[in-house]
Amino acid sequence: xxxxxxxxxxxxxxxxxxxxxxxSFKVKKGEVFAFLGxxxxxxxxxxxxIEGIRNPTSGKIKVLGYDISKTTxxxxxxxxxxxxxxxxxxxxxxxxxxxxxxxxxxKRADIEQIIDLIDLRDKxxxxxxxxxxxxxxxxxxxxxxxxxxxxxxLDEPTTGLDPRARRDVWNAIAGLKNQGKTVFLxxxxxxxxxxxxxxxxxxxxxxxxxEGTLEELINKYGEKSKLLIKGCKTKEVMEVLQKTGYDEMxxxxxxxxxxxxxxxxxxxxxxxxxxxxxxYREIDxxxxxxxxxxxxxxxxxxxxxxx
Amino acid sequence: MNLKxxxxxxxxxxxxxxxxxxxxxxxxxxxxxxxxxxxAIFSGSEGSYTLYVKNYDYQNGEFIASILKQNETxxxxxxxFTNFYDAIYHQLNLTNVTKIKIIKDSDASNEKELQEYIExxxxxxxxxxxxxxxxxxxxxMAIAEKNVTKAENITLMLDPSETQRNAVIMAVLSQFMNQxxxxxxxxxxxxxxxxxxxxxxxxxxxxxxxxGIIGLSVMTTSIYGSIERNTKFRKNGILxxxxxxxxxxxxxxxxxxxFMLFLAFVSTSVILLVGILVWxxxxxxxxxxxxxxxxASFAFSGMGMIVTRFVKDEETADSxxxxxxxxxxxxxxxxxxxxxxxxxxxxxxxxxxLYYVNEGLRDAMILGDKAGALFNSIVIFIFAIIVFAIGxxxxxxxxx
Numbered sequence: 001x002x003x004x005x006x007x008x009x010x011x012x013x014x015x016x017x018x019x020x021x022x023x024s025f026k027v028k029k030g031e032v033f034a035f036l037g038x039x040x041x042x043x044x045x046x047x048x049x050i051e052g053i054r055n056p057t058s059g060k061i062k063v064l065g066y067d068i069s070k071t072t073x074x075x076x077x078x079x080x081x082x083x084x085x086x087x088x089x090x091x092x093x094x095x096x097x098x099x100x101x102x103x104x105x106x107k108r109a110d111i112e113q114i115i116d117l118i119d120l121r122d123k124x125x126x127x128x129x130x131x132x133x134x135x136x137x138x139x140x141x142x143x144x145x146x147x148x149x150x151x152x153x154l155d156e157p158t159t160g161l162d163p164r165a166r167r168d169v170w171n172a173i174a175g176l177k178n179q180g181k182t183v184f185l186x187x188x189x190x191x192x193x194x195x196x197x198x199x200x201x202x203x204x205x206x207x208x209x210x211e212g213t214l215e216e217l218i219n220k221y222g223e224k225s226k227l228l229i230k231g232c233k234t235k236e237v238m239e240v241l242q243k244t245g246y247d248e249m250x251x252x253x254x255x256x257x258x259x260x261x262x263x264x265x266x267x268x269x270x271x272x273x274x275x276x277x278x279x280y281r282e283i284d285x286x287x288x289x290x291x292x293x294x295x296x297x298x299x300x301x302x303x304x305x306x307x
Numbered sequence: 308m309n310l311k312x313x314x315x316x317x318x319x320x321x322x323x324x325x326x327x328x329x330x331x332x333x334x335x336x337x338x339x340x341x342x343x344x345x346x347a348i349f350s351g352s353e354g355s356y357t358l359y360v361k362n363y364d365y366q367n368g369e370f371i372a373s374i375l376k377q378n379e380t381x382x383x384x385x386x387x388f389t390n391f392y393d394a395i396y397h398q399l400n401l402t403n404v405t406k407i408k409i410i411k412d413s414d415a416s417n418e419k420e421l422q423e424y425i426e427x428x429x430x431x432x433x434x435x436x437x438x439x440x441x442x443x444x445x446x447x448m449a450i451a452e453k454n455v456t457k458a459e460n461i462t463l464m465l466d467p468s469e470t471q472r473n474a475v476i477m478a479v480l481s482q483f484m485n486q487x488x489x490x491x492x493x494x495x496x497x498x499x500x501x502x503x504x505x506x507x508x509x510x511x512x513x514x515x516x517x518x519g520i521i522g523l524s525v526m527t528t529s530i531y532g533s534i535e536r537n538t539k540f541r542k543n544g545i546l547x548x549x550x551x552x553x554x555x556x557x558x559x560x561x562x563x564x565x566f567m568l569f570l571a572f573v574s575t576s577v578i579l580l581v582g583i584l585v586w587x588x589x590x591x592x593x594x595x596x597x598x599x600x601x602x603a604s605f606a607f608s609g610m611g612m613i614v615t616r617f618v619k620d621e622e623t624a625d626s627x628x629x630x631x632x633x634x635x636x637x638x639x640x641x642x643x644x645x646x647x648x649x650x651x652x653x654x655x656x657x658x659x660x661l662y663y664v665n666e667g668l669r670d671a672m673i674l675g676d677k678a679g680a681l682f683n684s685i686v687i688f689i690f691a692i693i694v695f696a697i698g699x700x701x702x703x704x705x706x707x
Binding site: 014048051052053054055073076077079081082083084085086087088089090091092096100101103104105106127143147153 | 311312315316319322323326327543544545547548549550551552553554704705706707
């Protein structure tokens with residue numbers, strides 16, 4: 001049994017809306033699997049169906065080899081969930097919160113170890129409502145670990161956090177992977193998927209539009225890398241580049257943007273510019289990212305908000 | 308059912324509860340403030356005393372008036388009234404110390420009905436003047452024959468515990484009769500009264516109020532507790548989280564209900580303690596008290612569940628809770644007796660569950676009315692089973 005989660009033909013219909021439209025995927029044991037998509041794409045609906053919070057309209061879900069429509073008790077003992085926008089009991093301390101949830105399970109992880117793993121030692125005796133947003137989310141991640149689960153589900157664990165708090169949560173999640181846990185992550189932040197995920201599924205309007213490792217996705221759906229030559233005489237630079245065989249380019253203000261296939265092309269271009277005594281203020285290389293992948297796949301932006 | 312899980316949840320609820328000063332205030336300090344406040348307001352002396360009158364001789368009043376009007380002094384006494392007794396009521400009301408309240412024939416037309424009427428208005432009727440049939444005629448004959456013994460007595464029934472009140476009423480009445488005797492009969496004691504006691508235990512307002520505040524406290528704790536669990540915990544993802552853990556909905560509900568019962572008994576004890584220590588209320592603790600409080604906790608928790616089935620938003624659900632608890636608080640006899648409300652409101656009160664809780668608690672704790680306590684316990688017990696079952700059935704942790 002190599003797969004932690006197997007989903008086949010999963011569909012969820014609300015009235016006329018197909019929130020999740022016949023999706024199938026598999027999550028390998030021990031990997032961080034990211035479900036990436038904009039708000040309303042169907043991420044949470046999907047993950048909540050796998051967690052048993054919602055009933056699917058149709059489709060099959062297997063978690064750790066068990067069919068979730070038949071076996072729930074065993075699965076519940078072996079998964080840990082951080083629901084979307086989770087807020088715990090306000091007046092319990094961090095430690096009491098972890099103890100509360102751990103006592104619901106037969107198998108219990110060492111609370112002190114979790115506190116250290118998620119870096120909550122200083123806040124162990126602080127009441128939950130006094131914690132910052134980032135700390136609350138880390139407590140949420142810690143709660144998802146109290147039963148030493150095989151699979152950890154994290155539904156948008158960093159939404160609404162500032163960049164630093166987000167980084168702290170990422171470190172906590174990266175720590176899980178080192179422990180050999182399977183992590184199922186939903187997010188609409190491409191940096192999050194890029195930073196954490198071994199395997200990424202891009203979901204848009206209820207459908208998985210692409211799936212693979214970060215590299216696979218960018219190679220297949222991303223743009224070529226671009227070399228940006230800033231602060232130069234654009235006309236002359238473009239002439240030189242055209243003569244040396246680069247034709248995908250455009251000029252803006254004092255910057256020339258040229259698409260390149262390989263890293264070596266950078267050296268080639270710079271050599272030709274020097275040969276012709278063409279000067280530039282600075283150069284920049286822009287690699288394609290998941291944002292480009294998503295744009296190319298769907299024609300839409302991943303999200304509008306500024307992180 | 309895993310008892311350890313239930314105990315775990317109970318303890319977590321307890322910690323979450325006593326660490327919240329707001330919750331502590333509203334669930335414990337507030338009812339105590341109410342008891343102290345209302346007890347103080349209503350323990351003061353009244354401005355005027357209501358003197359109930361049962362007149363078996365009213366229909367002869369006009370005839371007596373017509374005779375009295377034949378001489379000058381009689382004319383003066385009767386004034387513009389056409390009925391002798393109306394003139395008497397008027398004079399007594401003029402004192403500003405007593406206020407006459409007539410018991411109508413439709414309420415009581417003979418001794419037996421009068422006793423029942425007194426029984427039904429326990430605690431309200433503290434002084435009652437009974438004028439026997441043909442009183443006026445015999446009085447007239449006695450005066451005409453100048454034979455004092457032929458005149459009958461008016462009976463004044465008094466609540467023996469109300470010494471101050473009784474003294475005032477007796478003073479007013481004897482002064483009135485002296486004047487009457489002087490005016491009409493030249494000073495002899497033709498008009499006179501004897502006193503008897505109204506056989507009933509006397510209740511203070513606080514005796515009435517303590518069971519009411521217990522009912523109120525159990526109601527608000529249960530309804531709002533249940534609303535919080537089903538809206539805030541849903542919004543915060545706690546219910547979704549629990550759904551992914553091994554705790555069952557049955558264990559969770561049982562743990563929460565045990566906690567609700569614990570709170571109900573804590574606040575009941577505190578309220579009773581203050582009532583006993585500060586106001587000297589004497590209460591009886593019996594099985595009905597427990598049945599009523601347990602049933603009420605389940606009934607009102609069930610009502611909260613039903614509310615949150617339809618109103619999912621926390622604030623809106625709180626308002627909906629208020630829309631249920633507020634009218635009940637005022638109409639179901641928490642702060643004042645039902646009898647002082649207009650009849651149509653009394654009918655409405657009788658469809659409110661809190662009414663049966665309040666009545667039952669009063670019967671059980673204060674009045675010692677076992678039959679009443681049993682009846683009200685049965686009503687609220689059956690109501691609790693139905694409402695709680697509906698609440699549990701329609702509340703789901705699962706999302707759509």
